Amino acid sequence: MSVDYKSTVYLPKTDFPMKAGLSSKEPELLKHWGKLDLYNRQREQSNGKDKFVLHDGPPYANGNLHIGHALNKILKDVITRCQQMLGKDANYVPGWDCHGLPIEWKIEEKYRKMGADKDAVPPVQFRRECREFAEHWIDVQRDEFKRLGIIGDWDNPYTTMTYEAEAQIVAELGKFLLNGSLYRGAKPVFWSVVEKTALAEAEVEYHDHTSNTIFVSFQIQEATTNDIVKGASIIIWTTTPWTIPGNRGIAYSARDEYVRLRVTALGENSLLRIGEEIIIAKSLIDKVTAECAITEYQILLEFVGGELEGTICSHPFNGQGYEFEVPLLAGDFVDMETGSGFVHIAPGHGFDDWELGIKHGLSVPETVLGDGLFAEHVPLFGGNHVFKADVLVIEKLKEAGCLLAAGKIQHSYPHSWRSKAPLIFRNTPQWFISMEINHLREKALNAIEETAFFPSSGKRRLAGMIETRPDWCVSRQRAWGVPITVFVDKETGEVLRDATVMERIVDAIRKEGADAWFASDPSRFLGDKFRAENYEQVMDILDVWFDSGSTHSFVLENRDDLDWPASLYLEGSDQHRGWFHSSLLESCGTRGRAPFDAVLTHGFVMAEDGQKMSKSLGNITAPQEVVEQNGADILRLWVVGSDYSEDMRIGPEIVKYHTDIYRRLRNTLRYILGNLHGFGDAERLEIAEMPELERWVLHRITELDGMLRQACNNFEFHSLFNELHSFCTVDLSAFYFDIRKDSLYCDRVDAIKRRAVRTILDELFKCLTAWLAPFICFTAEEAWLTRFPGEDESVHLRLFPDIPENWRNNALAEKWQNIRNLRRVVTGALEVERAEKRIGSSLQAHPIVYTSKTYIDEMADLDCAEIVITSDVTMIDDPAPLKAFVLEDIDDVSVVSEIAKGNKCARCYKILPEVGTILGYEMACGRCADAVARYLAPSE
């Protein structure tokens, strides 16, 4: 009777499904981790170990996550998990940024919709609604982050709006106050005279607007460096005539060409005089002469702007209360497109003006009040409204003989988003942290030198900004934020610097939140020493960047489970100007060093064509959709497989690519699991007893382990990811597994070779599940639990396996590289046979390999047929016949493929002469007959 050989073959068996079903499986695993309390178990387990603190840059709590959030948090998670598995205590505490304008807007919007005036709402109520709004979005984002598999202290995250945080932020500001770095200065801001309020940049809309334009001459008073300009006047052009009373300087372009020209003929209505000499930019001669009706002129001199250094003009209203010097200053914002090549500088009426003015010590006059009226102290114009001042200014200029031309221009101009009224730049009192008083700039630059940057270009980028930035303006005229808790002496304007007062404020805020500042009587803070009626209480709030720049103090320093400074800050490259920047300044100002040892930046996420994602282009990839349709592990694989030091791309094709990669990794795990069915310690084999091929696998494990540890140290995973994938595909699936399938399926259970293979599979399983755990955290867990089920089990409680050094065997690696080359020639030869329809399966072949003695000696102890998966192989040290198959790049191997002789073993499919000769097993080969005779069913 015929034997049912099929039932005696040891086929893979596992509950680990081929189809992942991640969208339903992942939530189950999240539940498992919740029950297990994985985060706290990790903490217990790594208690006392070296800490790795990745300090979370807080996202803003005002909407659902986008793909950039997903990239950022997954990257942080991968790094945290890797450090944890390297044996550190990698405790990740997520946080949220809660104060600021966008949330304030949402609440304002709500009131507007109800037809209520937001200004009528008591500040404390308004602030409470902002707080509730932030709380809502923290909950939403927390769930979305958790769904991505991010592990961290989600039950105790930090936020910038807890009372504790607000108190600490105030305490940090107090340090700048007490050491003299914080001062009151002035800065122009967008101002609406209709609403009598400052507007943030984001509240400004640009619309077309018709402005008056004027060309004005400024008489040269003295020229210190040379006399090429003496006796002439500088011509400026402006679209805001009303700013002339605020003029304190003139900017030129140091590298552009200027001319001195003499007017020789004039048009009818020209306001100039024949013989007048003026200085303008060379490239703008035509425009200026046309506008000013200069019909003929003579160029007297040409020179570069730089030569104007040191020139002093007088103000057009000199003699009428404007008796001050108007210096010429080089400004890189001066353009040669419009005007005269000179920009009049009114430090209270423009950002460029202000910055240039501060740099050169110009005064910043307060000319216009909040309601749009010129201050009484402004000569000629006091009490006039700014919107009506243009005409007046033009008239007075004409009287002074300084007006060369007046016109109109239609251009894009800032307007209020609420009232739609045109805005002005108005000088306002603001609070600043000095970059110089306590050497903050120098300290910050030194700190940058001490910091490791990934990629290294980040160092230059950040240093460049610190080198040139002006003092830090930390005040905002807003409601939703941490107050600038400062008192100013009404008489002297002196800032009150008193440690005890500051302590009282901090204590109150710690107990009652920042509202305490707005709701308390000032005497509560001032105590007996200072009288409340003598002091003005500042009602500005802090720049939110000061909040987030202080997180290192109220998170890293104040929490026992963390350490200061952080091991790593990791954010998008925009944070060079944002969080890295503000954290660095805050920490250098208060602690003299950076709050981080290293800074890692990642790029931005683009659509598949490399363009920015936008609703209008319809090329947005939402993380929630990928998670729902493909699974979080796919998104995580995308992060790990991409080079995030540059901009990355995502879209349907890229998601599909990573799904394919995922499938291969999953099937590799599945095959290992299937073939480890019933494996136990008794079956394990010592390395010394293993065949070479198994020892080669162990060597490959040492190589990958080395790459893994290097990748963790450099926070660079995409190369490792490629190596891991290629290991699973090329080394395992196409080579090792393919070869060992025969032994696994057909050898006796107690065969040495089969035991060796299963021991290797066990090692591979332990390594791959650990190595993949930080990347595809769900699937690695699923695989682990399939083999080691239990409510207390988790792959994430493991460390990366320690790989014994004696697994490394470079000589063996080199030898097997040669063997694989030989194998390539054989498979190539078989492919020809297949095309000619002489064989189908490779087991039908018996290749004759013509090769060198070196090869033959090298393979003397090996079963070549087994390695190339044929039924037999003959190796000959002879010259190859002409018809033999060769590969171009392998010169000492030629193959002639013959057909294997014998009958097919019904069990192992090999074609061998012995098949049919074994009594009782006429359909089987010797090995299989023996295996069947001693068949042991796989244990259940």
Add this chain to the structure above:
RNA sequence: GGGCCUGUAGCUCAGCUUGGUUAGAGCGCACGCCUGAUAAGCGUGAGGUCGGUAGUUCGAGUCUACCCAGGCCCA
């Protein structure tokens, strides 16, 4: 306009530091095999003017300049 960065097969990445055979890998694609990993597995093959132009050099993906395209941050 300025600072920092990027551009290599349809896709994800190597190679560039230190110039030197015919620019590599995986995925995808095409074709074939297997039917005992089966919505799997194996093999073979086709795909690249290395963003463009000039230059340095005996020789440039690699070095230099300019240009084009894209990104982040400023103006």
